[in-house]
Amino acid sequence: MEQDEDLLALFRARAEDAIVLLRERYGRLCRSVAAHILPDERDAEECLNDVCLKVWNAIPPEQPDSMPAYLARVTRNLALDRYDYNHAAKRDSALTEAYEELETCLPLGNGGADATEQEILEKELRRVLNAFLSRQPQEARVFFLRRYWYGERIAEIAEENGVSEEKVKTSLFRTRKRLKAVLEKEGIVL
């Protein structure tokens, strides 16, 4: 992304200011993503440190097209790793609720896929899911991803978008229903 060319240039030059700028520009986003998975603030803060290190090691050679989306994904994966590590002690995050909501719309397979079958399934899932998302009204798509990808609470989504919680719940319900219909129609079982 053009606006992050300065940031990427600092990473490529191995300048430590890259981390300062990264924290300044995207610290809030990364903290927000981590906080929805890791309820403990200290965990979220440590996760942000992990993100900085991971990005420092990854760029170069990596060249993200969208820095915020790239950072959101890295943060989410690192937060989930940390969440798994803490699993036995803490299981109560906004994302746990999200698992349970979405569970009912994911067609269940027998789980016996080998590596090749799994790769094909993931590729097909990517195609079907992103085509599905692109067909959704923007508002429904944003609510869906904020809830299930970013793990935000319904009240939070409603407040940030200036709508009622009921509207968000209804939108999520409809989107889940449509997703289920599409996955079943396309024969995607997970």
Add this chain to the structure above:
Amino acid sequence: MREERFHMVMEAVEEEFLEEAKQPLPKRRARYSVMAAMAAGIGLLIISSFLLFSLWEKPNTVTAEELLELGYSIFIPDGAQYITYALLTHPEYEAKMAEVTFRISETQYVCRIVATPSVDIEFSDISDTELSYEKQFAAELQWCPARGCYNEGAAGKLVWFDVVPGLLYSMTMDRGASEETLLEMGLAVFSPAQE
């Protein structure tokens, strides 16, 4: 296992959508504020058209359960108020037609369903609104062919046809219409007979 399935789905999401999700949504009210007066006027026109020019006979008030017994079902979105259910008759259709009305915030919605033996892809518009609209579009509502027309931010309608059970649908709104809002509400109220 549940979490693995969940993460597999989320990992498949493309980055453009992740970035979009963190951007503020466009403010609809500001966008439509210029059209507000027009919306109110057109809303009145729609109501007048129902009262003065409708070919359908005066509706008989019924319950949702009675409509369901006839094979008609509409999802009522959360937050809907002033919900009414009615059955109408029309010389062109053998079957009776269901009409469900409700209001969400300031917007009045009218949904209709009627069974038809026709399988013509150029399906009829059962909404009974004869306004001229600035914009038109064709779309798919789930698996159903759909047509919509609207005046931006004002009144609009969506009609669709579920060919297998042979059901014609229409949904009108008296304000705030756009392709997006019409399709969104169409999806919200559509309760497929197959389910």
